Amino acid sequence: MAEVEAKIAKMGLYLPEPFKAPPGMVLPFKTVIVRGNHAYIAGHAPQAPDGSPAQPLGKVGSDLTLEQGAHAAMLVGLSMLASLKREIGDLDRVTQWLRVLGMVNVAPGFNSTTPVINGFSNLIVELYGPERGAHTRSAVGMAVLPLDLPVEIEGEVEIAV
Amino acid sequence: MAEVEAKIAKMGLYLPEPFKAPPGMVLPFKTVIVRGNHAYIAGHAPQAPDGSPAQPLGKVGSDLTLEQGAHAAMLVGLSMLASLKREIGDLDRVTQWLRVLGMVNVAPGFNSTTPVINGFSNLIVELYGPERGAHTRSAVGMAVLPLDLPVEIEGEVEIAV
Amino acid sequence: MAEVEAKIAKMGLYLPEPFKAPPGMVLPFKTVIVRGNHAYIAGHAPQAPDGSPAQPLGKVGSDLTLEQGAHAAMLVGLSMLASLKREIGDLDRVTQWLRVLGMVNVAPGFNSTTPVINGFSNLIVELYGPERGAHTRSAVGMAVLPLDLPVEIEGEVEIAV
Numbered sequence: 001m002a003e004v005e006a007k008i009a010k011m012g013l014y015l016p017e018p019f020k021a022p023p024g025m026v027l028p029f030k031t032v033i034v035r036g037n038h039a040y041i042a043g044h045a046p047q048a049p050d051g052s053p054a055q056p057l058g059k060v061g062s063d064l065t066l067e068q069g070a071h072a073a074m075l076v077g078l079s080m081l082a083s084l085k086r087e088i089g090d091l092d093r094v095t096q097w098l099r100v101l102g103m104v105n106v107a108p109g110f111n112s113t114t115p116v117i118n119g120f121s122n123l124i125v126e127l128y129g130p131e132r133g134a135h136t137r138s139a140v141g142m143a144v145l146p147l148d149l150p151v152e153i154e155g156e157v158e159i160a161v
Numbered sequence: 162m163a164e165v166e167a168k169i170a171k172m173g174l175y176l177p178e179p180f181k182a183p184p185g186m187v188l189p190f191k192t193v194i195v196r197g198n199h200a201y202i203a204g205h206a207p208q209a210p211d212g213s214p215a216q217p218l219g220k221v222g223s224d225l226t227l228e229q230g231a232h233a234a235m236l237v238g239l240s241m242l243a244s245l246k247r248e249i250g251d252l253d254r255v256t257q258w259l260r261v262l263g264m265v266n267v268a269p270g271f272n273s274t275t276p277v278i279n280g281f282s283n284l285i286v287e288l289y290g291p292e293r294g295a296h297t298r299s300a301v302g303m304a305v306l307p308l309d310l311p312v313e314i315e316g317e318v319e320i321a322v
Numbered sequence: 323m324a325e326v327e328a329k330i331a332k333m334g335l336y337l338p339e340p341f342k343a344p345p346g347m348v349l350p351f352k353t354v355i356v357r358g359n360h361a362y363i364a365g366h367a368p369q370a371p372d373g374s375p376a377q378p379l380g381k382v383g384s385d386l387t388l389e390q391g392a393h394a395a396m397l398v399g400l401s402m403l404a405s406l407k408r409e410i411g412d413l414d415r416v417t418q419w420l421r422v423l424g425m426v427n428v429a430p431g432f433n434s435t436t437p438v439i440n441g442f443s444n445l446i447v448e449l450y451g452p453e454r455g456a457h458t459r460s461a462v463g464m465a466v467l468p469l470d471l472p473v474e475i476e477g478e479v480e481i482a483v
Contacts, residue, residue, distance in 0.1 A: 204460030
């Protein structure tokens with residue numbers, strides 16, 4: 001097994017199935033697009049192993065605690081990696097994480113978006129190391145996210161061709 | 162006439178004039194920047210044929226219905242295409258849509274940002290087909306958009322050089 | 323001294339020290355990542371000369387006036403330039419500004435995000451001129467920003483290699 005995927009297994013984590021949208025929800029876009037040595041990654045949700053949106057849903061700071069929000073952000077990372085693997089075959093092909101837009105569904109007055117999105121960033125740095133896993137980032141609070149997702153993250157990576 | 166533009170005409174749609182900002186509004190940036198084989202597309206508004214912000218303005222879920230929001234998102238697509246055409250000459254030069262950030266001006270409690278931004282995605286896939294028109298996307302809810310626009314979308318495409 | 327930096331000095335402005343996060347805040351990401359001829363710039367804060375978040379903090383439209391918001395956006399530009407300089411050595415190496423996502427921490431009902439982010443755009447165009455300094459942009463209103471920052475901006479530039 002490839003190195004990054006072996007680390008995921010060793011950490012007791014999982015790469016979820018493709019996103020399972022609720023009945024009636026149409027998603028006319030791709031989760032990952034590869035062109036040249038860049039992969040563009042759509043906004044992803046925290047997902048259960050079967051691909052359905054991970055529970056709990058709602059706003060961080062009221063429906064979810066900060067810690068639950070950070071866990072959800074980590075799960076978003078796994079969803080992105082699962083989509084990447086389906087597209088590029090081997091997660092070890094990522095040569096550099098480039099940019100990440102971390103969006104938190106915030107309750108009024110909740111401004112700790114940084115530690116929430118750290119759940120994602122810590123996972124990526126743990127899996128890819130401090131150089132390849134380094135990324136630029138914004139971690140900001142949204143009025144709403146689709147399906148009342150607590151966290152949604154999109155990004156861009158460089159891959160070996 | 163080029164293929165994509167012919168489709169737009171056949172669908173009874175229009176490419177609006179350049180954005181007509183309200184008096185006093187200064188926009189010290191470009192709508193499209195081309196470098197190498199990438200075109201970067203600024204956040205665009207839904208526009209009437211003369212370039213003015215399309216009516217109605219306001220929040221989707223209160224001032225606009227979901228259907229009106231999806232129509233506004235489609236109009237944003239046409240605004241982006243009009244700007245692209247002014248910059249690259251021929252819309253058929255787009256070889257791949259890459260990423261799109263779809264921002265919806267949401268009323269409190271409105272979380273159907275996905276079907277709203279589908280108004281944009283469906284147009285692009287219709288015009289460019291399921292491969293060239295495929296794109297990665299986030300569709301999220303903003304606290305506010307400038308001029309109370311109901312939808313604003315930015316993106317990046319690959320073009321033939 | 324290089325040209326852009328000389329202009330900054332002549333305008334009486336400053337390049338702040340690296341961002342000084344409050345005690346306990348961990349930032350597991352980089353402010354700038356350079357790959358090939360692109361530099362990816364993380365979301366930056368307005369900073370005082372010593373790197374601490376510039377005062378006042380809070381929401382534009384209540385805690386800050388529009389003018390204070392535009393000044394904060396200009397300070398974000400200086401923070402980004404300071405980070406860029408630390409990474410690429412010479413700010414004159416920037417050959418083209420590409421894209422900017424301008425995020426304003428808005429009070430309810432405040433929708434003048436365009437003139438707020440103009441504080442940033444005007445600085446960049448002043449320093450780099452109307453061609454190199456041109457950029458695509460979105461200027462949008464967030465429910466919340468980390469640390470109650472009034473403005474946060476991320477971006478991407480092309481550099482000479």
